Amino acid sequence: MFMCKDVVENIMGYIDCELDLQTLKELEKHTGDCPECMAFVNTYKRMLEITGKLKDKPFVTPEIRNRLRILLKSKVKPA
Amino acid sequence: METGFLKKLINIIVTKDNEYISDKSDEELVNLYTEIGDENAFDEIVRRYANKIYGFALRITRNSSDAEEVFQEVFLTLTKKLDTFRGESKFSSWLYRITVNASYMYLRSQKKHESNISLENYYPYDEKGTLMGRVxxxxxxxxxxxxxxxxxxxxxxxxxxxxxxxxxxxxxxxxxxxxxxxxxxxxxxxxxxxxxxxxxxxxxxxxxxxxxxxxxxxxx
CATH class of the missing domain: 1.10.10.10 (Winged helix-like DNA-binding domain superfamily/Winged helix DNA-binding domain)
Known part of the structure; x- marks a missing residue:
């Protein structure tokens, strides 16, 4: 019998569309009947949307870039 | 005139224009830098990867000054070892690997050790395998x-x-x-x-x- 545990352990395959048809059907049936699992899947998907936003976060300030430029100029001889 | 030389000459002329530089693949930039020492090509590599490398180093070290040390070390290493890139993996993968190694080496040199706790037994369900009342x-x-x-x-x-x-x-x-x-x-x-x-x-x-x-x- 498909349980909440199986939803949790197959969630990555579900998100990545890697589940075999039988497992997919069972997961979707269980999730449709189980509000806890529905909430789990929905919050899991939302979490991935949030973490995807971190990609565009700027880290390197003009000062950091400038310090790198100075360092490279001082240590690297022209080819 | 030798074909190789002509190709290099064309590359030099073409890369005077930064629009052309930004269109080049990572591997082409590596070739331009290692074969003719084109600094524009190296600058473009820095432009493309500086934020990714710093962000990854920061993620490993969790400290901004440590991350900058690693960041600088990675690009210094790159100037010395770019000619050893063989194209067996993607350039970005190769660069990330250099960053991982530089980060670990830096943390070791600073004697900053992190206990690596396992999350293998981390799961949200109860011992019966249900999420009842938990989500x-x-x-x-x-x-x-x-x-x-x-x-x-x-x-x-x-x-x-x-x-x-x-x-x-x-x-x-x-x-x-x-x-x-x-x-x-x-x-x-x-x-x-x-x-x-x-x-x-x-x-x-x-x-x-x-x-x-x-x-x-x-x-x-």
Whole structure:
């Protein structure tokens, strides 16, 4: 019998569309009947949307870039 | 005139124009720098990867001055070792691998050790395998985007990622923040694909729980 545990352990395959048809059907049936699992899947998907936003976060300030430029100029001889 | 020389000459002329430089693949930039010492090509590599390398170093070291040390070391290494890039993996993978190695070496030199706790037994269900009473009460998935993607929520997730043990943190960063494939992450970190999947799975479960706690508290 498909349980909440199986939803949790197959969630990555579900998100990545890697589940075999039988497992997919069972997961979707269980999730449709189980509000806890529905909430789990929905919050899991939302979490991935949030973490995807971190990609565009700027880290390197003009000062950091400038310090790198100075360092490279001082240590690297022209080819 | 030799064909190789002509090609190099054409490259020099073409790369005077930065529009052409930005159109070139990473591998072409590497060739331009290693074969004719084109500094524009190196600058373009820095432009493309500075933020990614600094962000990854920061994720491993969790300290901005340590991250900058690693960041500088990576680009210094690059000036010395760019000609050893053989194109066996993607250039970005090769660069991330240099960053991992430089980060570990730096942390070792500073005697900064991190206990690597395992999350292998981290799961949200109870001993009977059910989620009963554990998720729905804290369901935040239908909150408006303005709250979900607020700066504070982004800070919480960023902080929570840094709470992950190092081996999970690096996998999560490369896979879910940088968006690399499982195969690429496995190649960079020199671990198996099942290990990537396993660490990513536990890291995501941990982070989903952290966000649930945050949004649940926030509602109060």
């Amino acid at each position: 729905m009460a804290k369901d935040w998935s239908s909150r408006p985007d303005i709250i979900i993607f607020s700066n504070e929520a982004l800070k919480i997730i960023d902080k929570s990622i840094n709470e992950l043990p190092e081996s999970y943190r690096t996998v999560f960063h490369l896979r879910d923040v940088e968006g690399l494939l499982n195969e690429e992450v496995a190649d960079i970190l020199e671990i198996s694909i099942p290990a990537v999947k396993s660490r990513l799975h536990r890291a995501r479960l941990f982070l989903r729980d952290r966000l649930s706690d945050y949004f649940h508290e926030w509602r109060r």
